[in-house]
Amino acid sequence: MSNRRSILVIKYIVLSAGAIIMLFPFYWALSTSFRELRDILFDPYSLVPRNPTFANYLSIFNKAPFGRYLLNSLIVASATAFLQITTASLSAFAFARMKFRGREIIFIVFLATMMIPQQILMIPQYIVVMRLGMGDSYAGLVLPYAATAISIFFLRQFFRTIPKDLEDAAIIDGCGPLRILLNVFIPLAKPAIATLSVFAFMWSWNNYFWPLLIIDSTEMRTIQLGLALFRTEGGIQWGEFMAGTVVATLPILIVYFIAQKQFIKGITLTGMKG
Amino acid sequence: MRRRPVGYLFILPAGLLLAVFLYFPLAYSFMISFTRWDLSATRTFIGLDNYRAIIASSEFWNSVLYTFYYVLGVLPFSLAIGLGVALLLRDSNMKGVGFFRMIYFMPVVTSPIAAAMGFSWIFNTQLGYANYVIESMGGEPVNWLTNYNGIFQLLFERFGIQLPHILQGPSVALTVIILLGIWQNIGYATVVYLAGLQGIPQAFYEAARIDGASPSKILRKITLPLLSPTTFFLLIVFAILSFQVFGPVQVMTPQGGPLQTTSVIVFRLYQQAFSYYRFGYASAMAFLAFSMILLITLFQMKFVERKVYYE
DSSP states (O other), X not given: OHHHHHHHHHHHHHHHHHHHHHHHHHHHHHHHHTSOHHHHHHOXXXXXXXXXXXXXXXXHHHHSOHHHHHHHHHHHHHHHHHHHHHHHHHHHHHHHHOOOTTHHHHHHHHHHGGGSOHHHHHHHHHHHXXXXXXXXXXXXXXXXXXXXXXXXXXXXXXXXXXXXXXXXXXXXXXXOHHHXXXXXXXXXXXXXXXXXXXXXXXXXHHOOHHHHHHOOSGGGOOHHHHHHHHHHHSTTOHHHHHHHHHHHHHHHHHHHHHTHHHHHHHHHHHHHHO | OOOOTHHHHHHHHHHHHHIIIIIHHHHHHHHHTTEEOOSSSOOEEOTTHHHHHHXXXXXXXXXXXXXXXXXXXXXXXXXXXXXXXXXXXXXXXXXXXXXXXXXXXHHHHSOHHHHHHHHHXXXXXXXXXXXXXXXXXXXXXXXXXXXXXXXXXXXXXXXXXXXXXXXXXXXXXXXXXXXXXXXXXXXXXXXXXHHHHHTSOHHHHHHXXXXXXXXXXXXXXXXXXXXXXXXXXXXXXXXXXXXXXXXXXXXXXXXXXXXXXXXXXXXXXXXXXXXXXXXXXXXXXXXXXXXXXXXXXXXXXXXXXXXXXXX
């Protein structure tokens, strides 16, 4: 019995040590963001800032439109998630429950897009978006990611598990396919849709490469782009950099804390089924 | 079931978007990879010249080498540590499992840009915490992100051995970026491994215990083989994603690192296209890189999967 106990204690010690290492970068960014410049230069290593201050936060919002960056990211990530869910539910429903010529082939053609790596697409996508006059705009940030094969695939798998009877009942009541999708399938697929939205939102929020390519003006920068460029444009103000880092990270961590279950479930589902 | 041509209407929005932003760009990109083009009106068809030039360029092969260093550095550690944490967390009766899982997963949701900012600060030469720890233990401070020496070379130098270029290992700067990659992957591997562990029937363990098998034998003969599909999945996902690393490289070493030792493939690609406006050349590079990912994935499927045990 005592042997078991000591094993448990060792487990906790190892896990806690690991957790401290995993958390340290977060803590260190947070702690630095509350330090005065003087403290950063002459006493940077105390775990708790000597004279905690909000000055860095005030100053980054003065130096760069961080509020606007956050708003841009919020708009872009929400729109991306919403459109992805819309396009995915429509096609997933068609692939799961409607019959039309070439259904399986079209489905495979859709799925094949998952194999195309981002780095091949970035140059022609950039050219397409510029030619369509969507450079430096929300549309340019959102539309290329408004339909993805993975979300269609994910929802189709879920829709296929919904019992046929429910659908038949709705057909007898005289519902068309759109009605059935909206009133039967989407309510039943809420958990899957929640998972998908959270992932789409997080992915879009953290995306850096695409905004880097198509955004020119300061006002249209997303938070990731704004943060990265703030660093290159901002000299060596580490207190301010870390304040910006905290500002860019906090919203997504809040989403994560609220929707933790969706994250874990989504990874377990997509993770195991490829 | 009735035939419903209305089905086409349902797949139209997604189909249209995929056509404009994926299928067309793919074909277009293949086409421009045979041209010389700086986005101006004149686009010259030059056949395979881009591909030839790339294959003859030592810069390209260096970037391939650095990308491999990155992938091979990130993969084994992410998998091994993720598995270790999952094994420690698998007993769901233990208190605090959810809490630890939450913490280990936090870096996964953090943006690579923010994470790279945090790591740049910790590994800052003058004021970073890493050097503080090293100095307080009596060591010499390291110029992390500006050090181009390969880490294996640094190790062997003490014995007076000069390694050939390809074996010198990732530069110190690239190693910091590798550490960041591992830090961001562990939580994902942990969660996927935990799901894999749940799929192993308890009966196997009970049988092994009755036979008096030692814990290490149970790990080697039951857990690891039965987890091999999970490991294989993680291997493929991490390989594909690590191959495309870009954001952290650009934030931590904006110029491509000391002596270009952090210029991985996608970084070079970005430079060629958006700094030098060589769009044809960069497209050709993208296709070469893609063929490499494809080859590696196929290789993994063919040879590594043989070792995978499916029930």
